[in-house]
Amino acid sequence: MMWPARIGRAELPDSGRIIAISDVHANLPYLRGVLEKAAFSTGDTLVLCGDMLEKGPQSLDTLRYIMELSRSRRVLGVQGNCDCWQEEIYRPQGYSDGYLRRYLASNGGGWGPGILAQMCAEIGFPLSPEPDIPAMRAALRENFRAELDFIDSFPHVLETEHYTFVHGGLPEGAPECWDGWECMKNDDFMGQGRSFPRWVIAGHWPVQLYGGDICCANPVIDRRRKIASIDGGCVLKDDGQLNALVIPRNGSEDFQLVAYDRFPVRRVRSAQAASGRSAYIRWGDNVVQVLRRGEEFSRCRHVRTGYELDILTKYLYGGEDIVRCNDCTDYVLPLSPGDEVGVVETTSRGYLVKHKGVSGWYFGELEG
Numbered sequence: 001m002m003w004p005a006r007i008g009r010a011e012l013p014d015s016g017r018i019i020a021i022s023d024v025h026a027n028l029p030y031l032r033g034v035l036e037k038a039a040f041s042t043g044d045t046l047v048l049c050g051d052m053l054e055k056g057p058q059s060l061d062t063l064r065y066i067m068e069l070s071r072s073r074r075v076l077g078v079q080g081n082c083d084c085w086q087e088e089i090y091r092p093q094g095y096s097d098g099y100l101r102r103y104l105a106s107n108g109g110g111w112g113p114g115i116l117a118q119m120c121a122e123i124g125f126p127l128s129p130e131p132d133i134p135a136m137r138a139a140l141r142e143n144f145r146a147e148l149d150f151i152d153s154f155p156h157v158l159e160t161e162h163y164t165f166v167h168g169g170l171p172e173g174a175p176e177c178w179d180g181w182e183c184m185k186n187d188d189f190m191g192q193g194r195s196f197p198r199w200v201i202a203g204h205w206p207v208q209l210y211g212g213d214i215c216c217a218n219p220v221i222d223r224r225r226k227i228a229s230i231d232g233g234c235v236l237k238d239d240g241q242l243n244a245l246v247i248p249r250n251g252s253e254d255f256q257l258v259a260y261d262r263f264p265v266r267r268v269r270s271a272q273a274a275s276g277r278s279a280y281i282r283w284g285d286n287v288v289q290v291l292r293r294g295e296e297f298s299r300c301r302h303v304r305t306g307y308e309l310d311i312l313t314k315y316l317y318g319g320e321d322i323v324r325c326n327d328c329t330d331y332v333l334p335l336s337p338g339d340e341v342g343v344v345e346t347t348s349r350g351y352l353v354k355h356k357g358v359s360g361w362y363f364g365e366l367e368g
Helices: 028-037 061-072 084-092 096-105 115-123 133-143 144-150 180-184
Strands: 007-009 018-021 045-048 075-076 157-159 165-166 199-202 220-222 227-229 240-248 256-261 267-269 287-292 297-302 308-312 316-318 324-325 340-346 351-357 358-362
Touching: 018 028, 028 061, 028 240, 028 256, 061 075, 061 115, 061 144, 084 096, 084 133, 084 144, 096 115, 096 133, 115 133, 133 144, 287 324
Parallel strands: 007 157, 018 045, 045 075, 165 199, 199 227
Antiparallel strands: 018 240, 157 165, 220 227, 240 256, 267 340, 287 297, 297 308, 316 324, 340 351, 351 358
16 A cells, blocks of 8 residues: 545535536646636536646646635645655655656656656756755755645545545545555546446546547446546547536536537538448557558558558557557548537548547548
């Protein structure tokens, strides 16, 4: 056990909406955008289901924006596995120094400078190839006490009368035995076959990973098992979105979706039917064999299934032995004239677009 799970409890007001958002990943424009689109007001309660930070470019700015928001609005939340850096600063363990050196040297795991690097940059603390981690801890404790304390104030699980909010998912067993890390990083929570007496609203696992051969970024809501998974792949997916699960009042199960992305919106000019067969290759199962590499598209075979499709060459990565791809699909969307789509990619063959959260290809003309 890394640390015992902290379980918070809160009473939600009878009036006003509950707006649950997960996995912002330091994308401050998307957070501002989805709150504006949802018309977040002083009568509403915002619940952040973890992973506010890291991977995106504005961890420190996003954290401070949330802190400022909490001074005038009702803001609740839980920690995600990308948020809990205060543990390494306030309560380091035996592995912590080495872990922090490796993480800082990897430039945020390859995503770019994360919250600690941004804090160090703000105060001019040098991050050499071998940074002085104890000195860094002391400097961050001194200069960023308010920010670290704010993260530390969030529990791993937040229970209310009708809903439980958690980032990764609820571990099995008695709550007093839960591990905090397992609450934050609980992969494939909806795939574990469990049911709950109270709604569990979680993030962490992008909802695209729960789909079949069609990629959809909208929340997955299982009413029988009372689980809502809401991570829309913001930052992590080329076609991702930031989801807000809007609960119109405390106790309601009439969940509504407000989703935000910045893909340019255009209108379809001609109808097309859905493809009869398609594939969606996603993270965790994305090893491909390149059959014919092209400048724009490459013909590839998905190694596990043997399915062949054309993939944007810029989506391929890896070495000579193992080639992987970003999430990709050859699904052709069913569309009608006048349908609005968000354009993710413009190619010589057509457009990779999103329509009502579903990604696929459109081969006609667009207007607008």
